Amino acid sequence: MTSPTPDELPLLQIGFGRPGEAVNGTGGGCGDACGCGGADDGPDLDPLECGLDPDLAALLADAGLDPVQVEDIAHMAIEEDLDQGVDVTTVATIPEDAVATADFTAREAGTVAGLRIAEAVLSVVCTEEFEVERHVEDGDRVEAGQRLLSVRARTRDLLTGERSALNILCRLSGVATATRAWADVLQGTGAAVRDTRKTTPGLRALEKYAVRCGDGVNHRMSLSDAALIKDNHVIAAGGVAEAFKRVREEFPGVPIEVEVDRLDQIEPVLAEGADLILLDNFTPEQTAEAVALVAGRAKLESSGRLTLANARAYADTGVDYLAVGALTHSSPILDIGLDLRDEARGGAGGQERD
Structure with missing residues (x-):
């Protein structure tokens, strides 16, 4: 042969x-x-x-x-x-x-x-x-x-x-x-677990599909889907509000999410018209304050400090999403x-x- x-x-x-x-x-x-x-x-x-x-x-x-x-x-x-x-x-x-x-x-x-x-x-x-x-x-x-x-x-x-x-x-x-483990913990709260762009190069579409199979929600698929103003954008632009204004002027039809790490940053972002606010490294108590402050004027997403053990505490505050990069970068x-x-x-x- x-x-x-x-x-x-x-x-x-x-x-x-x-x-x-x-x-x-x-x-x-x-x-x-x-x-x-x-x-x-x-x-x-x-x-x-x-x-x-x-x-x-x-x-x-x-x-x-x-x-x-x-x-x-x-x-x-x-x-x-x-x-x-x-x-x-x-x-x-x-x-x-x-x-x-x-x-x-x-x-x-x-x-x-x-x-x-x-x-x-x-x-x-x-x-x-x-x-x-x-x-x-x-x-x-x-x-x-x-x-x-x-x-x-x-x-x-x-x-x-x-x-x-x-x-x-x-x-x-x-x-x-x-993802299903997180979704099970959040069941009945109104909050959903959401992925990030921390995916394997070349396999993003498949890994985000897997998140959907586990009852999770996809965040943006690429940098062009939506704007996410993070700390480095804020530093480069000279402030959160200024960064927001620049994105809105350049891409008027694109949804904008803004990352904040302090409660006093929320009201200026709301005044600009943010669609979604990412609460970075907030405690559950701070998250509850943010939910009360926003009062439904924008969606809220928690990021950082999240574990399966404390996920329910964050979800019970009324936040809309829990962003968990580990779904795609660390799952066995x-x-x-x-x-x-x-x-x-x-x-x-x-x-x-x-």
Whole structure:
């Protein structure tokens, strides 16, 4: 048996288009291997109709994710793992025509997120048979030992894509699980836990999606969505009110949030018309004073000093949001494994690889 060369690997070309945009033959996730024909279709090709399976692409879009971006991330994860070569262990030990069924199974209880993304990762590797059975949905609470997703494909493809799919699925499920813990503590208060831009470069959209799966709320996705005037902007502009005025003049239609660290800064910011005020490192007592002072004239967000232990105390003051950067920068993974079924004995078996 000869080993395939890198040129023979069945990976689609990474695209650069976005849903709804016209793309040329090198964009939209299409390449020579794509079933839609890629370059032959010219600039009118809809990226949702090629690359990923259309049904999977539609599910990703319905979840608020860009299917082409997900496909790009899937390719990058696989290409990083192969590093211009092949999965030498799998190629050497698994017959080329072998087919198997593998189960994604939770090793611990938590909230799952990223199942359709894991499908996308495997789908860019799988060249022939590829069938999925979905047992749960993103956002579901799961228990240890619970089967999440089953995939039937060439055994080589399953094992080559296993680690990349699990890396993303475990990471996103960990973010969703951590977020759900905060959401549970805040339940009934009227306050919501909100993420920040402290995300993994290149994975922001996925990590913020995981926050939504855990019943959290997304803050701005990028620097262009809204203005957030923080201490360094205040220093550079010469004051909170001055910084606010400059943003309002330059970008009149953009929502503005202003960070304050003292109660006496709130009234001037309100007078300027701030949409949201971030209370930085306030105690619960100070936060209650701020809520009374603002009296509904703007939304309020607490940031700093927040833990699960004191989250309820902050929420009970009447603040609208708790900003928790740890959701995306420090959440541990949720342990999920991929096991090949021992179909000769009619059951599940096998162990997770490194």
